[in-house]
Amino acid sequence: MTVTPRMPLPTVRGRQTKAAIDAAARAVIARKGILATTISDIAAEAGRSTASFYNYYDSKEAMVREWAVRFRDEARERSRGAEDPGLSNWERSYQAATAHWTTYRDRLAEMISVSQLAMVNDDFAQYWKDICALPIALITKMVNHAAQQGLSDDDDPHLIAVALVSMLNQFCYTQLSGGGKKPDDQACITTLATIFYRTIYCRGPR
Structure with a gap:
């Protein structure tokens, strides 16, 4: 499996938001599994908008x-x-x-x-x-x-x-x-x- 890394996040706020999304995704996936988890679930857990997720990832698979x-x-x-x-x-x-x-x-x-x-x-x-x-x-x-x-x-x-x-x-x-x-x-x-x-x-x- 090959992955092309994204450019490093330029701001402290950007890094904090991405970390919040990652933490939220981990928590939801541990409870529900990846197949039942939606982008909306992750955004809600993180207290962010769904659009925020797509600033950092193209999909949950990515x-x-x-x-x-x-x-x-x-x-x-x-x-x-x-x-x-x-x-x-x-x-x-x-x-x-x-x-x-x-x-x-x-x-x-x-x-x-x-x-x-x-x-x-x-x-x-x-x-x-x-x-x-x-x-x-x-x-x-x-x-x-x-x-x-x-x-x-x-x-x-x-x-x-x-x-x-x-x-x-x-x-x-x-x-x-x-x-x-x-x-x-x-x-x-x-x-x-x-x-x-x-x-x-x-x-x-x-």
């Missing part, structure tokens, strides 16, 4: 493209902590779970928007695939690492990784979206780390 490109490198950087060769199996599981949870939590609007737009737009479908490829590659390495320790059956590491990432995404979405009670970060990360650890490093006979 807005999401700008957001998504910004956070791609951040997600990659967070996942690297689980690749430290000095970690124990539990520490590696915990680092991987933390990276996935915090990325989804901190970039909830991006994750919801790209995943939902992927259902109706080929461009976003490819971008969602690229986003998921990061944790899939990490977990595949973890399964291969377990196999080197004799802790893995003859399963397909890639398929295990795909299954885990699918579960992780749905868990994070269920816990974080909808605007309900804020989840307990520590409890959620520990739960995900336990699933990582038991799935990858505690393999018993079938």
